[in-house]
Amino acid sequence: MNSSEELGVKRKTKPSASSIAKRAKTKHVTANDLQWKQTQKPREADMGTGMDGFLDLEEVDDVEVVYEETEGGKVIRFKVKGPAEDQEDAIDVQDTTGEPSGTAVENLDVDMLPDPITFDSETLLPAWDTFQLHPQLARSLYVRKFTEPTPIQAQTLPLALKNRDVVGVAETGSGKTLAYGLPILHHLLTEAYSRPIPSSKTRRPVRALIVTPTRELALQVSSHLNACLTHADVEVEDAESAEGASVESQISKPKPKAKGKGKAKAKLVEVQDDKPKHLPLVCVAAIVGGMSAQKQRRVLSRGVDVLVATPGRLWDIIQEDDELATQIENLRFLVLDEADRMIESGHFAEMDNILRLTLRKQDDEIIEPENQEGEAEDSKEDVRAGELQTFVFSATLSKDLQKNLKKRTHGRRRKNEKPASTLDDLLLRLDFRDPEPAVVDISPVGSVVATLTESKIECLVTDKDAYLYYFLLRYPGRTLVFLSAIDGIRRLLPLMDLLGVHAFPLHSQLEQRQRLKNLDRFKSTPGAVLLATDIAARGLDVPAVDHVVHYQVPRTADAYVHRNGRTARAMRRGFSLLMCAPDERKVVRALMHHLNRTEDEIPEMPVELHMLDKLKARIQLARSIDNAQHKIKKENHERNWLKETAEAMELVLDSDLESDDGGAEAAPSKQKRKARAAKTAGLKAQLKEMLAQPLVARGVSTRYITSGVHSIADDLLAGEYHENMVGLKKVEAGTDVVPAKARKQKANPKATARVSAKEEEEEWGGISSQ
Numbered sequence: 001m002n003s004s005e006e007l008g009v010k011r012k013t014k015p016s017a018s019s020i021a022k023r024a025k026t027k028h029v030t031a032n033d034l035q036w037k038q039t040q041k042p043r044e045a046d047m048g049t050g051m052d053g054f055l056d057l058e059e060v061d062d063v064e065v066v067y068e069e070t071e072g073g074k075v076i077r078f079k080v081k082g083p084a085e086d087q088e089d090a091i092d093v094q095d096t097t098g099e100p101s102g103t104a105v106e107n108l109d110v111d112m113l114p115d116p117i118t119f120d121s122e123t124l125l126p127a128w129d130t131f132q133l134h135p136q137l138a139r140s141l142y143v144r145k146f147t148e149p150t151p152i153q154a155q156t157l158p159l160a161l162k163n164r165d166v167v168g169v170a171e172t173g174s175g176k177t178l179a180y181g182l183p184i185l186h187h188l189l190t191e192a193y194s195r196p197i198p199s200s201k202t203r204r205p206v207r208a209l210i211v212t213p214t215r216e217l218a219l220q221v222s223s224h225l226n227a228c229l230t231h232a233d234v235e236v237e238d239a240e241s242a243e244g245a246s247v248e249s250q251i252s253k254p255k256p257k258a259k260g261k262g263k264a265k266a267k268l269v270e271v272q273d274d275k276p277k278h279l280p281l282v283c284v285a286a287i288v289g290g291m292s293a294q295k296q297r298r299v300l301s302r303g304v305d306v307l308v309a310t311p312g313r314l315w316d317i318i319q320e321d322d323e324l325a326t327q328i329e330n331l332r333f334l335v336l337d338e339a340d341r342m343i344e345s346g347h348f349a350e351m352d353n354i355l356r357l358t359l360r361k362q363d364d365e366i367i368e369p370e371n372q373e374g375e376a377e378d379s380k381e382d383v384r385a386g387e388l389q390t391f392v393f394s395a396t397l398s399k400d401l402q403k404n405l406k407k408r409t410h411g412r413r414r415k416n417e418k419p420a421s422t423l424d425d426l427l428l429r430l431d432f433r434d435p436e437p438a439v440v441d442i443s444p445v446g447s448v449v450a451t452l453t454e455s456k457i458e459c460l461v462t463d464k465d466a467y468l469y470y471f472l473l474r475y476p477g478r479t480l481v482f483l484s485a486i487d488g489i490r491r492l493l494p495l496m497d498l499l500g501v502h503a504f505p506l507h508s509q510l511e512q513r514q515r516l517k518n519l520d521r522f523k524s525t526p527g528a529v530l531l532a533t534d535i536a537a538r539g540l541d542v543p544a545v546d547h548v549v550h551y552q553v554p555r556t557a558d559a560y561v562h563r564n565g566r567t568a569r570a571m572r573r574g575f576s577l578l579m580c581a582p583d584e585r586k587v588v589r590a591l592m593h594h595l596n597r598t599e600d601e602i603p604e605m606p607v608e609l610h611m612l613d614k615l616k617a618r619i620q621l622a623r624s625i626d627n628a629q630h631k632i633k634k635e636n637h638e639r640n641w642l643k644e645t646a647e648a649m650e651l652v653l654d655s656d657l658e659s660d661d662g663g664a665e666a667a668p669s670k671q672k673r674k675a676r677a678a679k680t681a682g683l684k685a686q687l688k689e690m691l692a693q694p695l696v697a698r699g700v701s702t703r704y705i706t707s708g709v710h711s712i713a714d715d716l717l718a719g720e721y722h723e724n725m726v727g728l729k730k731v732e733a734g735t736d737v738v739p740a741k742a743r744k745q746k747a748n749p750k751a752t753a754r755v756s757a758k759e760e761e762e763e764w765g766g767i768s769s770q
């Protein structure tokens with residue numbers, strides 16, 4: 001049985017007259033006009049690997065590349081043969097692999113897709129059953145072992161599935177992406193299965209737009225949602241024979257239709273042959289800056305159902321694409337992920353322009369009539385299916401802002417009313433169709449995630465490198481170090497390299513390809529360090545970040561919360577270290593005050609000062625090497641530049657400038673350069689030797705391991721021997737921190753409605769570690 005029969009679609013058996021005519025033709029077209037076909041790429045390619053920078057891979061058949069001489073020089077042309085018979089025959093069914101095939105299709109003999117395979121979520125996923133999610137999503141959750149919804153998912157799903165607009169606030173790493181993603185995918189999948197198959201000639205409209213502040217986050221969200229769509233070829237088997245079997249235990253082809261729930265119960269079968277054969281049923285794609293806009297336009301022109309985008313690139317494309325602008329005007333879902341960051345990223349204007357497209361056409365000013373007593377409850381019934389639904393999510397949306405949002409939706413926005421902040425302003429521009437958007441705020445008091453241990457070090461700015469190095473050696477693990485400026489990253493990177501620390505940079509001045517590559521290297525290198533600016537602070541979900549270090553104190557309380565949120569995600573433990581110089585204390589006080597906390601709530605991290613002194617000597621030497629290398633590099637660069645410029649201008653350089661001991665400005669002589677290189681090599685050798693020396697704690701004897709103040713033998717026996725720092729116990733960061741006075745649990749009016757941290761932990765028991 002071939003794939004078309006399996007899916008109940010008839011092939012066209014004879015080529016049409018027009019197709020034969022077309023086949024005879026050969027045309028010259030531009031790259032954009034070619035019939036590009038999606039080809040499979042590994043899923044992990046979305047976030048890096050060898051395919052960094054690729055949104056998708058496409059291929060094209062029957063095209064010859066020719067070079068043509070034109071007045072403007074040599075240009076590439078593409079010679080296209082007419083569509084071949086088999087292309088014309090191709091089928092336009094869609095599957096749910098998330099991988100479009102892009103094959104051109106016409107004249108289908110079917111108008112409905114086959115039913116999805118049913119999934120018995122009542123038995124397999126009881127905790128999710130109440131939401132009656134599309135079987136495909138349920139199946140995906142099951143396969144990924146997401147046995148129960150996280151608290152934010154549990155609270156927002158029922159609202160979102162009832163067409164309500166939702167403002168969701170919950171701690172970092174608590175699963176907000178799926179809290180808004182599942183209702184969207186549920187709706188689109190249900191719709192897709194019940195609508196006629198759209199012709200590939202007509203562009204599928206964008207139904208959901210998700211705007212994120214950073215490119216990495218957009219790519220991550222897109223790949224997260226695609227992952228929910230990739231278990232299409234999983235089928236439920238007969239219960240009796242399958243009970244107790246593991247999910248991935250068997251491989252088989254999916255049946256065309258599974259009728260009714262029947263006894264299908266316990267076993268899922270995943271199909272390995274995941275080659276994309278058809279256009280996806282629901283297509284999710286990301287449009288971000290720093291990557292080929294041309295390619296992104298092509299992806300859009302093929303049809304995207306869920307568009308995840310950063311505001312800058314999206315607005316650029318919208319300006320040239322009227323059809324997309326119209327689609328945005330008619331969206332079914334609009335999501336602002338990390339809404340409060342949107343205004344910081346310098347994209348306010350673009351964001352505003354995009355939001356304007358989503359306003360209702362008439363009478364933008366009026367949201368709904370003045371609220372009257374007793375009206376609120378009834379008004380919830382006014383939410384109409386099919387209208388735009390808006391979701392706003394973040395870990396940090398102030399209570400004031402939430403109140404303002406409500407106020408705004410309750411009555412008319414007065415024409416000259418001034419919003420309290422830029423974020424207020426942005427959110428007030430949202431045209432919620434829901435008369436009373438639901439606000440679900442389950443963020444913990446002080447925005448501190450229960451599984452996070454915080455700590456601080458107070459030190460001079462000049463000692464921060466040594467303390468950082470100490471921390472990295474003392475507590476090996478995947479560590480994300482936040483710096484306020486790119487210059488700091490550029491300075492630290494060679495230092496880390498000389499000290500033998502695997503560190504990668506991430507900042508906005510790197511090419512997007514490089515950003516993704518570095519992020520991927522950070523993910524795949526155990527114990528790696530990522531030196532990043534705040535572009536990495538929001539939303540990034542790297543599952544195994546053990547530590548976050550604030551090398552410089554963040555500028556805002558929200559930044560502190562979000563930076564911390566890169567660790568201690570999904571109920572895993574995490575540790576954050578705040579490095580605070582004397583002149584930063586004021587900022588720390590202010591940001592703690594903003595979080596309703598006090599500075600002394602963050603305990604000091606213990607430091608073995610004897611070790612620190614030894615590390616300072618290493619750092620000093622590494623700095624000298626770096627300075628020397630930098631000087632040599634700069635001189636080489638200047639000399640080369642001078643030579644090249646002189647050659648280009650056909651000038652002869654003054655011998656003073658070219659070499660030897662000319663004036664102070666002159667380039668150093670060869671001899672001097674040699675001497676300098678030798679000195680640097682000497683310093684390097686010295687450092688190498690230093691790095692090879694073990695770091696031994698005071699009072700510890702390495703000669704007699706059972707003697708000294710602290711016996712190494714005991715550590716060895718207890719399995720707590722520290723390879724980097726002999727004589728210190730090998731412990732996880734945070735376990736040796738003496739807790740500061742218990743965090744004051746300020747009376748919270750909503751406290752009773754919320755689950756306590758402990759209860760929440762229990763609720764999260766089902767979260768698997770990945």
Ligand SMILES: Nc1ncnc2c1ncn2[C@@H]1O[C@H](COP(=O)(O)OP(=O)(O)OP(=O)(O)O)[C@@H](O)[C@H]1O
Nearest residue numbers: 146148149150172173174175176177539541570767
């Ligand atoms: N129901 C679930 N069960 C188990 N794990 C889940 C569940 N939902 C989401 N996750 C996982 O939890 C992790 C964090 O999710 P997500 O990135 O959506 O968090 P977030 O709340 O958006 O965080 P942030 O505020 O930092 O953006 C992800 O790795 C995700 O796959």
